[in-house]
Amino acid sequence: xxxxxxTRPASQWELVLRRFRSHRVAMFCLYVLIAIYIASMFAPxxxxxxxxxxxxxxxxxxxxxxxxxxxxxxxxxxxxxRDFFTRLIYAARVSLTTALTVVTISTxxxxxxxxxxxxxxxxxxxxxxxxxEFISTFPTFTLxxxxxSIVLQSEQAIPIPDILTKLFSFLMAINEREARQVVxxxxxxxxxxxTGVARFVRGMVLSIxxxxxxxxxxxxxxxHLHNMFTHVLPxxxxxxIVSYTLGLSGTLVAESGLSFLGFGIQDPTPSWGNxxxxxxxxxxxxxxxxxxxxxxxxxxxxxxxxVGDGLRDALDPRVQTEIRREQxxxxxxxIRERSKS
Amino acid sequence: xxxxLIRRLIQMVIVLLxxxxxxxxxxxxxxxxxxxxxxxxxxxxxxxxxxxDIARIKARFELDLxxxxxxTRWLAGFPSGPVTIGGQTFLADxxxxxxxxxxxxxRYPDGTSExxxxxxxxxxxxxxxxDRRTSRGIIFGDFxxxxxxxxxxxxxxxxxxxxxxxxxxMGAALVISILIGVPLGIYSAVRQYSRFDYVMTTVSFVxxxxxxxxxxxxxxxxxxxxxxxxxxxxxxxxxxxxLSDYTVPLIGTVEAESTLDRLLHFIMPCGVLVFVxxxxxxxxxxxxxxxxxxxxYVRTARSKGLRERTVVLKxxxxxxxxxxxxxxxxxxxxxxGGAAITxxxxxxxxxxxxxVDSIERSDxxxxxxxxxxxxxxxxxxxxxTDILYSVxxxxxxxx
Numbered sequence: 186x187x188x189x190x191x192t193r194p195a196s197q198w199e200l201v202l203r204r205f206r207s208h209r210v211a212m213f214c215l216y217v218l219i220a221i222y223i224a225s226m227f228a229p230x231x232x233x234x235x236x237x238x239x240x241x242x243x244x245x246x247x248x249x250x251x252x253x254x255x256x257x258x259x260x261x262x263x264x265x266x267r268d269f270f271t272r273l274i275y276a277a278r279v280s281l282t283t284a285l286t287v288v289t290i291s292t293x294x295x296x297x298x299x300x301x302x303x304x305x306x307x308x309x310x311x312x313x314x315x316x317x318e319f320i321s322t323f324p325t326f327t328l329x330x331x332x333x334s335i336v337l338q339s340e341q342a343i344p345i346p347d348i349l350t351k352l353f354s355f356l357m358a359i360n361e362r363e364a365r366q367v368v369x370x371x372x373x374x375x376x377x378x379x380t381g382v383a384r385f386v387r388g389m390v391l392s393i394x395x396x397x398x399x400x401x402x403x404x405x406x407x408x409h410l411h412n413m414f415t416h417v418l419p420x421x422x423x424x425x426i427v428s429y430t431l432g433l434s435g436t437l438v439a440e441s442g443l444s445f446l447g448f449g450i451q452d453p454t455p456s457w458g459n460x461x462x463x464x465x466x467x468x469x470x471x472x473x474x475x476x477x478x479x480x481x482x483x484x485x486x487x488x489x490x491x492v493g494d495g496l497r498d499a500l501d502p503r504v505q506t507e508i509r510r511e512q513x514x515x516x517x518x519x520i521r522e523r524s525k526s
Numbered sequence: 527x528x529x530x531l532i533r534r535l536i537q538m539v540i541v542l543l544x545x546x547x548x549x550x551x552x553x554x555x556x557x558x559x560x561x562x563x564x565x566x567x568x569x570x571x572x573x574x575x576x577x578x579d580i581a582r583i584k585a586r587f588e589l590d591l592x593x594x595x596x597x598t599r600w601l602a603g604f605p606s607g608p609v610t611i612g613g614q615t616f617l618a619d620x621x622x623x624x625x626x627x628x629x630x631x632x633r634y635p636d637g638t639s640e641x642x643x644x645x646x647x648x649x650x651x652x653x654x655x656x657d658r659r660t661s662r663g664i665i666f667g668d669f670x671x672x673x674x675x676x677x678x679x680x681x682x683x684x685x686x687x688x689x690x691x692x693x694x695x696m697g698a699a700l701v702i703s704i705l706i707g708v709p710l711g712i713y714s715a716v717r718q719y720s721r722f723d724y725v726m727t728t729v730s731f732v733x734x735x736x737x738x739x740x741x742x743x744x745x746x747x748x749x750x751x752x753x754x755x756x757x758x759x760x761x762x763x764x765x766x767x768x769l770s771d772y773t774v775p776l777i778g779t780v781e782a783e784s785t786l787d788r789l790l791h792f793i794m795p796c797g798v799l800v801f802v803x804x805x806x807x808x809x810x811x812x813x814x815x816x817x818x819x820x821x822x823y824v825r826t827a828r829s830k831g832l833r834e835r836t837v838v839l840k841x842x843x844x845x846x847x848x849x850x851x852x853x854x855x856x857x858x859x860x861x862x863g864g865a866a867i868t869x870x871x872x873x874x875x876x877x878x879x880x881x882v883d884s885i886e887r888s889d890x891x892x893x894x895x896x897x898x899x900x901x902x903x904x905x906x907x908x909x910x911t912d913i914l915y916s917v918x919x920x921x922x923x924x925x
Contacts, residue, residue, distance in 0.1 A: 322545055324859070324900050326866060328552075330885045331893065335555055438737040442867055445739055446882055465743060465871075469763075472751050475743045483740055490735035 211495020295382025303390025333448030430493035591623035603663035692876035703803035711811025733805030764873035
């Protein structure tokens with residue numbers, strides 16, 4: 186490194202990144218998530234068997250066992266003899282991509298609407314808040330169930346742009362008929378999901394737009410668009426990022442819950458939720474069975490939440506991670522001392 | 527206060543009406559219902575189902591009426607027949623629905639043909655409505671009759687049979703988790719960074735990030751299946767009562783439908799809900815307490831020489847618990863609506879499962895009734911928390 190360049194003070198995002206990197210659990214969880222997602226992207230190459238291959242000769246094979254016809258199954262097979270490991274990888278692609286698209290789209294919609302409502306105030310704000318309040322009186326879960334059942338029973342009736350189904354069938358390695366279903370499930374989640382983001386973004390923007398720097402930018406003749414996106418939005422970013430990660434795990438859990446009850450993604454398309462629903466009905470004869478799809482749900486939702494927690498600490502300097510770490514180290518040292526004696 | 531209440535009540539009525547319209551429209555879009563599957567029956571058996579049969583079934587569930595009339599009849603039991611003013615009846619012949627739709631056979635050039643419904647062969651008029659047995663309308667507390675699950679029986683009967691189970695489960699879970707979660711939150715805030723605090727925050731972090739169905743399934747695997755195989759006392763894995771007597775090690779024979787039997791069935795679903803609730807509540811109380819304990823007035827209280835106990839429980843807790851009240855706004859809904867997923871896992875015959883069943887089997891009168899009642903309860907919950915808040919926190923004035 187050349188010594189002639191003056192040392193530039195670290196930017197805010199560099200600081201955040203540094204703080205996040207020092208959060209060891211969160212980093213580990215991030216690596217795990219990335220690994221799972223990349224593995225699922227290469228599903229056709231990693232998976233040892235075709236996804237939907239049914240064979241009654243090898244149904245109910247226990248994990249790490251060989252079936253009657255001599256095939257080996259790391260995580261066993263289900264009631265139709267489909268290999269669990271194969272399906273879990275494909276399901277990771279479906280479940281994680283669903284969660285990612287849902288949260289990304291609904292965050293973008295929520296941020297834009299919340300930003301506009303909070304920035305302009307007056308009747309725009311009034312309209313948006315009333316609308317959000319109205320939507321949130323509906324029991325979300327009931328709406329999800331109803332919408333899910335409508336969508337699943339009248340699949341062909343709802344027109345979906347061809348490009349969307351093609352995109353999803355490419356993203357999730359599923360055929361286009363299955364993709365239609367997934368697109369609709371995603372749409373339902375987005376429709377119900379943006380309100381939360383919009384509400385809290387609006388709240389933050391209300392206070393940020395009163396700040397002096399926004400006012401001075403306005404005085405300097407900055408356009409509304411410029412003010413919103415260069416002054417207001419970046420300052421509202423940290424909570425948005427945290428809510429994005431927490432939204433990921435929320436959607437993941439909600440989608441698997443919906444599929445678990447039979448209203449989400451339907452059987453030949455694997456999703457952790459619907460795999461669990463099937464495994465659950467065989468739990469008395471094969472207790473290991475529900476554990477297999479449970480594991481990824483458990484790992485992913487925990488990992489995402491830990492990443493979110495790490496991000497929250499990294500983004501919010503008020504949480505004194507330093508103090509916390511010192512305390513933890515002191516505690517560990519004390520325990521080590523005691524175990525020595 | 528009075529003006530606030532009046533304004534809020536008017537708002538509530540408007541919101542309720544609007545959400546009734548929206549959810550009714552949504553369910554109207556949904557396929558299925560009592561006429562679904564009739565064609566399959568027709569193909570299978572010797573009895574052919576005629577257009578009149580379908581019309582009769584539709585009439586029984588009011589499916590032959592046009593949507594606006596159907597909605598108002600469902601909402602308020604109106605119109606219930608032709609209008610009579612001074613002995614004269616009006617509108618008796620005006621059509622309000624279509625009993626038998628006209629059928630047109632379309633022949634395509636390639637030789638195939640298709641029958642589509644077009645126009646109407648026989649209309650339903652206001653005069654026909656007089657003889658119909660109607661519900662008095664949901665706003666008068668008449669939910670109508672179930673279409674599929676308990677065909678022709680009033681929805682209220684169905685709800686009444688499930689409500690005790692849900693109330694029992696949700697009520698007990700709520701009380702226990704507040705009794706445990708609040709003290710845990712306080713204690714771990716007071717002893718911040720202690721070992722107890724670390725364990726507590728980690729457990730509640732894990733607890734609140736795991737979905738209920740995962741916790742439920744794992745607890746069935748441990749406490750019902752593994753415990754039974756190991757010869758330890760085990761818990762029944764599902765439903766609310768046993769069908770026949772069974773023997774549990776160390777406890778002995780448990781009579782079906784006895785109090786002990788009910789208790790054993792109750793422990794696991796309740797435990798799962800309590801665990802999840804505690805995780806949420808204790809985190810909430812902990813962060814609230816931490817914020818308050820930093821404030822000047824707490825320091826003042828300490829420097830006055832008050833006992834720590836008094837400072838924490840009397841001075842700090844009163845402010846820290848305020849936001850907790852907003853969390854409880856949803857309690858009424860929860861008590862009524864139950865926990866659909868937990869109930870599904872443990873086969874608990876509560877209202878949450880009824881909702882799932884009713885949507886799954888397209889029994890839309892039941893689903894609508896449950897939805898409307900929960901929206902109503904949610905609005906009441908909001909109102910109560912607003913009032914409670916202003917009573918407990920003098921800084922807030924309702925206007």
